[in-house]
Amino acid sequence: MPVGDALPSGEVFAVRIEGRSMEPRIRDGDLALFVSSSGGGALAGSRQGKIVLAQLHSATDPEGGGSYTVKRYRSEKKAGDEGEWEHSRVVLESLNPEVEDIEVERDDEVTVFAEFLHTLPDARVQSEKPMADEVSG
Numbered sequence: 001m002p003v004g005d006a007l008p009s010g011e012v013f014a015v016r017i018e019g020r021s022m023e024p025r026i027r028d029g030d031l032a033l034f035v036s037s038s039g040g041g042a043l044a045g046s047r048q049g050k051i052v053l054a055q056l057h058s059a060t061d062p063e064g065g066g067s068y069t070v071k072r073y074r075s076e077k078k079a080g081d082e083g084e085w086e087h088s089r090v091v092l093e094s095l096n097p098e099v100e101d102i103e104v105e106r107d108d109e110v111t112v113f114a115e116f117l118h119t120l121p122d123a124r125v126q127s128e129k130p131m132a133d134e135v136s137g
Contacts, residue, residue: 010035014120015053015070019063021099022051022070026116031123032070034114047073051116054092058109062100071102073112 017030026032034053052073061069071092078088090110092102104110 010037012117013114017070017119019061019099021061021063021094021096023096025051025095026070026119030119032119033117035117036114047112047115048075049073052092052112053114053116055111055113056102056104056109057111059102059104062102063094069102070116 012033012035014031014033017026017032018028020028050073051070053068053070054073056067056069060067069092071094074091074093076089090104092104092110094101
């Protein structure tokens with residue numbers, strides 16, 4: 001992705017990816033760039049179909065076992081009692097069919113912190129030992 005006038009608003013940061021669940025798009029050892037909301041906290045706006053960095057509150061990543069994961073976000077919505085929309089089902093999808101998806105029953109069981117932008121070319125590493133700032137993906 002060329003850098004120029006189309007830079008997203010918010011905080012941009014890099015995360016070293018550990019795991020194969022997002023292959024072939026994001027590979028084990030890749031350095032991935034994400035953008036978060038400028039004020040921190042949960043990412044605002046539609047996340048449908050986007051690759052996101054999320055924290056699980058009542059589940060763990062099936063590949064890495066941690067509470068943070070990188071997955072494609074899918075949700076189903078229904079009208080609430082007051083006519084507002086609420087999530088009836090959220091699925092964090094792996095791109096790699098060998099790694100199972102994560103399904104959460106309520107939106108409050110997951111916090112989406114950032115949206116994936118791209119990986120940095122030539123920044124991939126092979127690591128035998130996970131680092132503290134690595135995220136399962």
